[in-house]
Amino acid sequence: MAKTAIDDDKAGARLAAFLPIPVTRPREQVEEQLRSAILSGQLPIGTKLGSEAALAVEFSVSRTTVREALRSLATKGLITKVPGSGGGSFVRSVDHHSFGHLLREGIENLLQLGTIETREASAVRLLLEVPAVRLASVNATESDLKSLDRILDRLATAPIDDPEIPLLDAGFHTTIAYASGNRVLSSLVFALHRATEPVRHLSLSKEVGRESHRQHSRIVEAIRQHDPDAAEQAIVTHLAYLDEHHRINDEA
Numbered sequence: 001m002a003k004t005a006i007d008d009d010k011a012g013a014r015l016a017a018f019l020p021i022p023v024t025r026p027r028e029q030v031e032e033q034l035r036s037a038i039l040s041g042q043l044p045i046g047t048k049l050g051s052e053a054a055l056a057v058e059f060s061v062s063r064t065t066v067r068e069a070l071r072s073l074a075t076k077g078l079i080t081k082v083p084g085s086g087g088g089s090f091v092r093s094v095d096h097h098s099f100g101h102l103l104r105e106g107i108e109n110l111l112q113l114g115t116i117e118t119r120e121a122s123a124v125r126l127l128l129e130v131p132a133v134r135l136a137s138v139n140a141t142e143s144d145l146k147s148l149d150r151i152l153d154r155l156a157t158a159p160i161d162d163p164e165i166p167l168l169d170a171g172f173h174t175t176i177a178y179a180s181g182n183r184v185l186s187s188l189v190f191a192l193h194r195a196t197e198p199v200r201h202l203s204l205s206k207e208v209g210r211e212s213h214r215q216h217s218r219i220v221e222a223i224r225q226h227d228p229d230a231a232e233q234a235i236v237t238h239l240a241y242l243d244e245h246h247r248i249n250d251e252a
Contacts, residue, residue, distance in 0.1 A: 026059075026061045026062075026065045027061075027065045027068045027069050027072070028069075029059075029061075030055070030059050030061060030065060030066060030069040031069040031072050031073060033059075034049070034069065034070075034073060034078075034079075035073065035076075035078060038073075038078050038079070038091050038094070039078075039094070043091050044091065045091050045092065045093045045094070046090060046091060047090065047091045048088050048089070048090050049070075049079065049088065049089040049090070049091070051088065052066045052067055052070070055070075070089050073089075074089070076102075077092060077094070077098055077099070077101075077102035078091070078092060078094065079091055079092055080092050096183035096184065096186065096187045097187075099184075099187045100186070100187035100188075100190040100191050101191075103187060103188065103190075103191035104190065104191040104194050104195050106191075107121055107191055107192065107195040108195045111195060118196055121192055121195060121196050122192075122196050122198065124188075124192060125189065125192035125193060125196060125198075126239055128177075128185060128188055128189050128192070129173065129189070129235055129239060130232055130235060130236065131180075131185065132173075132176055132177040132180045132182075132185055132186070132189055133176055133180075133219065133222075133223065133228075133231045133232060133234075133235045134228040134231060134232050135179075135180035135181060135182060135185070136176045136177070136179035136180045136181075136223050136231065137222060137223045137225075137226050137227055137228045137230075137231040138181075138226060138228060139179060139180060139181035140179040140223050140224075140226075141179070144175065144178070144179035144223075145220070145223065145224055147175050148172065148175055148176070148179075148220045148223070149220070151168055151171050151172045151175065152172075152213070152216055152217060152220060154168055155168050155169075155172070155213055155216065156213055160205065160206060160208075160209050165199055166197045166199045166200050169193075169198070169199045170190075170193045170194050170197065170199075172216060173189060173193050174186070174189060174190045174193055174194075176189075176219070176223070177189035177190065178190075179223070198242065202242065202245055208245060211241065212238070212241070212242075215234065215237060215238040215241060216238070218234040218237075218238075219231060219234040219235050219238060221234075222234050
């Protein structure tokens with residue numbers, strides 16, 4: 001008996017090294033299988049998934065379970081749901097561009113819900129602008145510079161009440177971030193800039209527009225000269241100018 005008890009204790013000690021595996025819910029099982037198929041390329045970008053009814057039969061679960069799994073995948077940016085008779089659930093592009101759009105949607109939702117404030121998102125954007133422009137001054141290609149020049153040309157001719165100005169301004173800063181060569185950084189700058197749209201919070205005048213354009217031009221020239229210090233100084237000056245203008249507007 002004593003030997004058996006000792007053997008049982010040894011066996012128990014060996015089994016103690018194993019951890020219990022939690023049993024996932026049907027919704028999680030469906031979501032995980034679809035997620036793995038998307039990330040492995042088994043379901044390529046643009047693939048239309050089966051209907052909720054078809055997927056329910058395939059996975060041997062209810063349509064409600066499938067609907068919950070698809071909703072979760074859509075929230076995570078892996079699929080997009082298109083309404084209408086020709087719609088359905090489609091596999092989304094999974095790259096830094098789609099990551100930026102997903103981040104933007106998340107930030108905009110948080111701003112609308114009041115979970116975060118615009119000043120918080122703007123503060124993070126400002127923190128990222130400096131390293132982005134320094135990296136861009138090292139890594140920018142001729143194609144990047146041509147894109148920046150095209151945006152500058154468009155901004156130079158656009159009237160101050162042109163509704164495209166916020167998009168052009170976001171495009172300018174986002175292009176610099178993409179030119180940095182760091183795709184995570186570029187996604188963050190894109191998302192924060194598009195979600196906060198700082199130009200919309202300015203009371204634009206012709207003089208403000210002209211000065212902002214001059215500052216943009218200095219930033220591009222520093223990038224063109226591959227001068228990180230000059231690029232940083234140029235964008236810090238630009239951001240300080242906008243911040244000062246914000247304070248004047250707020251006080252007014």
